[in-house]
Amino acid sequence: MSRVIPNATQDSTFNPSPQVTVIGAGNVGGTLAQRIVERNIADVVLLDVVSGRPQGVALDLMEARGLEGHDRSVRGTIDYGDTAGSSIVVITAGLPRKPGMSRDDLTKTNAQIVVEAVKQAIAQSPNALLLVVTNPLDVLTYLAWEASGLPPERVMGMAGILDSSRFQTFIALELGVSSRDVDAMVLGSHGDLMVPLPRYSSVNGIPIAQLLDAATIDRLVERTRNGGAEIVELMQTGGAYYAPASSTCAMIEAIVQNRSRLLPVAAYLTGQYGLTDVFIGVPTRLGRSGVESVLELELLPAELEALHQSAEAVRQRTQAARERLGE
Numbered sequence: 001m002s003r004v005i006p007n008a009t010q011d012s013t014f015n016p017s018p019q020v021t022v023i024g025a026g027n028v029g030g031t032l033a034q035r036i037v038e039r040n041i042a043d044v045v046l047l048d049v050v051s052g053r054p055q056g057v058a059l060d061l062m063e064a065r066g067l068e069g070h071d072r073s074v075r076g077t078i079d080y081g082d083t084a085g086s087s088i089v090v091i092t093a094g095l096p097r098k099p100g101m102s103r104d105d106l107t108k109t110n111a112q113i114v115v116e117a118v119k120q121a122i123a124q125s126p127n128a129l130l131l132v133v134t135n136p137l138d139v140l141t142y143l144a145w146e147a148s149g150l151p152p153e154r155v156m157g158m159a160g161i162l163d164s165s166r167f168q169t170f171i172a173l174e175l176g177v178s179s180r181d182v183d184a185m186v187l188g189s190h191g192d193l194m195v196p197l198p199r200y201s202s203v204n205g206i207p208i209a210q211l212l213d214a215a216t217i218d219r220l221v222e223r224t225r226n227g228g229a230e231i232v233e234l235m236q237t238g239g240a241y242y243a244p245a246s247s248t249c250a251m252i253e254a255i256v257q258n259r260s261r262l263l264p265v266a267a268y269l270t271g272q273y274g275l276t277d278v279f280i281g282v283p284t285r286l287g288r289s290g291v292e293s294v295l296e297l298e299l300l301p302a303e304l305e306a307l308h309q310s311a312e313a314v315r316q317r318t319q320a321a322r323e324r325l326g327e
């Protein structure tokens with residue numbers, strides 16, 4: 001007769017594997033779930049309003065487990081009750097851009113979706129960290145924070161890693177070197193007013209200004225600013241999702257594995273860079289407790305001015321979005 005060997009999950013002293021809830025099982029949400037489980041970072045609960053979609057994506061990902069060599073679980077659901085006890089809640093629910101649309105054209109619809117999703121998800125996982133991906137990113141991260149009732153260091157938006165990764169790619173392609181050797185830094189809002197910082201971008205420690213002329217750097221900066229729209233124009237239906245999923249997964253990995261990584265994320269500012277009460281992209285130290293600290297780089301007057309302009313635009317759009325939500 002075979003004996004059942006008790007497994008670790010039946011042992012009360014066993015630390016259960018972390019669970020990440022991803023709200024929105026669309027392109028970004030589904031790809032993010034794939035990255036999280038296939039990199040063996042956490043179990044995932046995928047939730048969507050469209051019944052069948054999250055369950056289908058989850059089953060598809062489960063059926064790849066043997067091939068990909070992991071034992072993480074992915075569950076699909078339309079019921080927030082199934083998300084209870086998550087360590088991280090990621091919001092990807094909402095509409096993506098269509099060609100010609102700015103990220104801000106999405107505000108009203110996505111604000112309602114995000115606020116509702118945050119309230120329901122945090123009610124089930126009150127100790128979670130909240131990570132916002134839906135656009136317009138900086139505005140919705142603020143609204144999500146307000147709706148969550150969480151301390152600000154537990155709430156953050158994903159954009160700076162993606163924008164920096166795009167800049168990194170364009171520098172690497174221009175120079176014909178590996179992307180791994182390129183460090184690029186982009187701060188500010190996720191949009192036309194983002195603030196790429198060539199002065200803080202380098203190739204294995206060599207400032208890019210020593211490798212590229214000013215006109216070329218300007219061209220790469222412009223392509224970075226336009227990075228999302230370039231893909232929307234090419235795809236026509238929907239926008240980028242592979243690099244956004246990779247960027248979000250980098251944040252999740254830093255948190256779950258308590259890496260204290262230095263990454264640009266949309267964080268709540270309380271006077272850093274002379275800015276208060278706004279979520280905007282800045283370099284942070286990211287670990288298990290969320291945004292452990294905000295790093296204040298020395299900026300030239302023009303760079304600081306660009307960051308302030310970016311923050312002012314976010315502040316105005318956030319205020320307008322709050323008023324429209326109340327209508």
Ligand code: TXD
Nearest residue numbers: 024025026027028048049093094095096133134135158244
């Ligand atoms: O850098 C960044 N932050 C971003 C942001 C990079 C890429 C994409 N970015 C934004 O993420 C994009 O502009 C959108 O606002 C979101 C999601 O983009 P995605 O490409 O994943 O959109 P999809 O494929 O349309 O998926 C959205 C899913 C879809 O399955 C809907 O049914 C679902 O969201 N949805 C909801 N789920 C739960 N609850 C509600 N209310 C809901 N409404 C829609």
